[in-house]
Amino acid sequence: MCAHKSNVMNSKSISDAILVSQYIKGDEPSLSVLIKRHQQRLYSFIYSKVYDRDVTEDVFQDTFIKVIRTLKRGNYNEEGKFLPWVMRIAHNLVIDHFRKNNRMPKFNNSGDFDIFSVLSDGALNAEGELVKSQIVQDIRDLVEELPEEQKTVLVMRMYNDMSFKEISENTGVSINTALGRMRYALINLRKLIETHNIILTN
Amino acid sequence: MAKIYSEKPSNSHTFKPKTETINFLLDYSKALKVSVYKGLKFESVIN
Numbered sequence: 001m002c003a004h005k006s007n008v009m010n011s012k013s014i015s016d017a018i019l020v021s022q023y024i025k026g027d028e029p030s031l032s033v034l035i036k037r038h039q040q041r042l043y044s045f046i047y048s049k050v051y052d053r054d055v056t057e058d059v060f061q062d063t064f065i066k067v068i069r070t071l072k073r074g075n076y077n078e079e080g081k082f083l084p085w086v087m088r089i090a091h092n093l094v095i096d097h098f099r100k101n102n103r104m105p106k107f108n109n110s111g112d113f114d115i116f117s118v119l120s121d122g123a124l125n126a127e128g129e130l131v132k133s134q135i136v137q138d139i140r141d142l143v144e145e146l147p148e149e150q151k152t153v154l155v156m157r158m159y160n161d162m163s164f165k166e167i168s169e170n171t172g173v174s175i176n177t178a179l180g181r182m183r184y185a186l187i188n189l190r191k192l193i194e195t196h197n198i199i200l201t202n
Numbered sequence: 203m204a205k206i207y208s209e210k211p212s213n214s215h216t217f218k219p220k221t222e223t224i225n226f227l228l229d230y231s232k233a234l235k236v237s238v239y240k241g242l243k244f245e246s247v248i249n
Binding site: 028031032035036039040043044047056057060061064065068069072073074 | 217218219220223224226227228230231232234235236243245
């Protein structure tokens with residue numbers, strides 16, 4: 001008991017790592033020191049992302065529930081530092097919170113009206129970005145399937161943004177031939193997409 | 203026009219979780235027991 005008391009009294013000088021290991025061994029007051037030491041930084045960090053007291057309180061609580069469970073289960077990896085680890089948990093929970101809110105949008109009209117909360121920037125979300133990059137890759141793969149002459153014209157036109165005049169000069173064929181190859185390249189691409197049943201929409 | 207610089211910002215001391223939240227976490231920690239049986243970990247909350 002005495003050891004516990006003196007530990008807590010000298011808590012300011014004890015490092016996080018020692019407090020964590022003491023807590024894992026069953027020393028409950030160490031957790032209290034850890035929470036008190038980092039509560040303000042963690043709380044401000046969460047609040048800076050969610051701008052809502054109640055949500056901040058919830059995320060803060062969930063973060064430490066996760067911390068407690070991980071430590072008690074002995075799954076804590078000592079290599080990292082304690083605070084960055086806790087911050088990462090909080091960050092992930094904030095993301096979870098926004099994901100949940102996206103699925104069930106809630107218009108909060110209680111505080112000051114914030115126009116930016118109802119305006120979207122039109123950018124793709126993470127999933128949209130992923131799908132887009134997949135489509136771009138699929139198209140690149142399809143272009144590889146084309147006959148060499150058609151592929152050259154298509155790459156020059158679409159990827160290198162060259163005019164048909166430049167293409168004809170570079171490949172040594174007439175503009176009409178280059179145009180024809182481009183046309184066949186697109187027809188063949190459509191055929192490939194149809195035969196492979198590829199969906200290229202976001 | 204004049205700014206009162208001696209006034210503290212109103213939110214300077216409020217960026218802290220509620221005492222109830224802290225107490226809940228400490229109580230939860232005390233109540234949570236993890237037992238290991240044949241390599242499996244079981245959690246139980248004993249109040």
